[in-house]
Amino acid sequence: MAGAADVALHLVVIGPPGAGKGTQAERFAREHGIPKISTGDILREAVASGTSLGRQVQAVMDRGELVGDDLITGIVRERLSRPDVARGFVLDGFPRTVVQAQALDEILAGRSPVIVVEIHVPDGELVRRVRTRRICAGCGRTVSVFDKAGAAEACGNCGGKLVARSDDSEGVVRDRLKVYRRDTQPMSAFYSSRPTYRRIDGAQTPERVRDALVAAVSSALGKTTADAGASMTARGESQA
Ligand code: AMP
Numbered sequence: 001m002a003g004a005a006d007v008a009l010h011l012v013v014i015g016p017p018g019a020g021k022g023t024q025a026e027r028f029a030r031e032h033g034i035p036k037i038s039t040g041d042i043l044r045e046a047v048a049s050g051t052s053l054g055r056q057v058q059a060v061m062d063r064g065e066l067v068g069d070d071l072i073t074g075i076v077r078e079r080l081s082r083p084d085v086a087r088g089f090v091l092d093g094f095p096r097t098v099v100q101a102q103a104l105d106e107i108l109a110g111r112s113p114v115i116v117v118e119i120h121v122p123d124g125e126l127v128r129r130v131r132t133r134r135i136c137a138g139c140g141r142t143v144s145v146f147d148k149a150g151a152a153e154a155c156g157n158c159g160g161k162l163v164a165r166s167d168d169s170e171g172v173v174r175d176r177l178k179v180y181r182r183d184t185q186p187m188s189a190f191y192s193s194r195p196t197y198r199r200i201d202g203a204q205t206p207e208r209v210r211d212a213l214v215a216a217v218s219s220a221l222g223k224t225t226a227d228a229g230a231s232m233t234a235r236g237e238s239q240a
Contacts, residue, residue, distance in 0.1 A: 009089075
């Protein structure tokens, strides 16, 4: 893929709570040597360490609602100004509203276009997944106790304690799905007409979802490279 390696990879993984965004974003970022940036992780860390940001957002997060667009956009703007994103990044949990998506376009103006992959999973499956989801208090990794037949008490990665997220109770999950439909789904429409938008089926094994994600990014990246080439040709520049 000559030329594609020169294009920084700006990947946004979107989907409802429990779709597997975090797991897939983490793996993709590791395999491609670029940072995964999860706004949920950033906020949870702030809550755990009791910073003023953490105190500001804890109640909103516990109710399953979204924190303000300006607040979260400011956090992402600062994070995307750091040097470790020079080769790209994977965003997980941001943007979540049309306003945030517009802000991301503005933050990335002049950089490679964003590739958006939406992971689709039916609602019933989402609720089941989120009920069995645990997060490691040590390394932050997400695991499903369903897959381990309820036996996993310690993280297989670092031995840390597995705990349920405070916003993963069934009632809060249903509220988060409502919030998703109301605030985040319109964002799919915002992105879906772009040549760099792809939708993949998340109701399959994590390995198959991973393969679908890699294929979606390659095809979208081919598209952005072709677009970049076309616009360079239009400006009379070489595509070498
Ligand atoms: P997540 O881990 O992505 O499910 O995020 C957990 C919670 O953090 C969400 O339910 C929101 O309360 C908050 N949050 C994370 N990302 C955003 C965002 N982009 N906009 C608003 N709130 C967010």
